[in-house]
Amino acid sequence: MVTDKDNYLEIKSNQHMKVCMFSSIGDREEQQDAADMILNADDGIIVVCDGMGGHRGGKLASSIAVRVVLDAYKDGDFSEESDIGDIFRDVIADADYEISRLRDEDGEPLKSGTTIVSTVIKGKNIYWASVGDSRIYLIRNNEMIQVTKDHTYELALKENLEAGLITASFVEEQKQSSGALISFIGNGIPYIDSNREPFHLCSGDKIIMMSDGLYKYLSDETILSIISGVDNIEETVKILDNRAKMAAWEQGVKRDNMTVAIVEIN
Numbered sequence: 001m002v003t004d005k006d007n008y009l010e011i012k013s014n015q016h017m018k019v020c021m022f023s024s025i026g027d028r029e030e031q032q033d034a035a036d037m038i039l040n041a042d043d044g045i046i047v048v049c050d051g052m053g054g055h056r057g058g059k060l061a062s063s064i065a066v067r068v069v070l071d072a073y074k075d076g077d078f079s080e081e082s083d084i085g086d087i088f089r090d091v092i093a094d095a096d097y098e099i100s101r102l103r104d105e106d107g108e109p110l111k112s113g114t115t116i117v118s119t120v121i122k123g124k125n126i127y128w129a130s131v132g133d134s135r136i137y138l139i140r141n142n143e144m145i146q147v148t149k150d151h152t153y154e155l156a157l158k159e160n161l162e163a164g165l166i167t168a169s170f171v172e173e174q175k176q177s178s179g180a181l182i183s184f185i186g187n188g189i190p191y192i193d194s195n196r197e198p199f200h201l202c203s204g205d206k207i208i209m210m211s212d213g214l215y216k217y218l219s220d221e222t223i224l225s226i227i228s229g230v231d232n233i234e235e236t237v238k239i240l241d242n243r244a245k246m247a248a249w250e251q252g253v254k255r256d257n258m259t260v261a262i263v264e265i266n
Helices: 057-074 081-100 153-162 168-173 220-229 233-251
Strands: 008-013 017-024 033-039 043-052 116-122 125-131 135-140 143-146 206-210 258-265
Touching (some): 008 033, 017 033, 033 057, 043 206, 057 081, 081 116, 081 125, 116 135, 125 135, 143 220, 153 168, 233 258
Antiparallel strands (some): 033 043, 116 125, 135 206, 206 258
């Protein structure tokens, strides 16, 4: 749900899936994550966004992105499965345009933006889209695979290295800044990923969608261990929240906003 509440938990289900969405403000002064979902009898859409930008810009950007995507879904734009990958790209471009035009009270550009991960599930077929460094994982047979790429400077370095445009020593020199975002909604989205062909889900699969406020504190192995060890996904998100809180305290850092959605396939 797009909400002014800083911390919330929501559960919805239909004949194909059960979804638990959880968000925590962490130690931040403002909740800049936004998330929401629509579940119909045979299909559904889930969106998780992580906003960035001061003066409430990040909060506004993430809320706009969620609204634009869900409005398109309500209007039936995602009804034809053969077009979903392209529709995702068009709708995210619409959100990018709206966010890039945001202005402050003095008329200056707000310079805000947001990541996005979104999934559309129709029956047992899943389609997804991603911009930025929020993530989607698939858990099947006790194995967890990251579906999305992190659109960070590290990705650009890797691509340029593979193309022979830079050297390995240059990549090493840039390591400290490799986590910087190079694509987000609001900056023209130079990188956007989506699948045009459906991926078929199986009973027992879990889809995990998260902002970086979870995985920056907990490793993939820890996340998989927690999710696999707890049958109830409502309890799972609470444990993930507590473990992330403990990890941030142990690291001596202020905890970021965190949003996670777990989709359990029937």
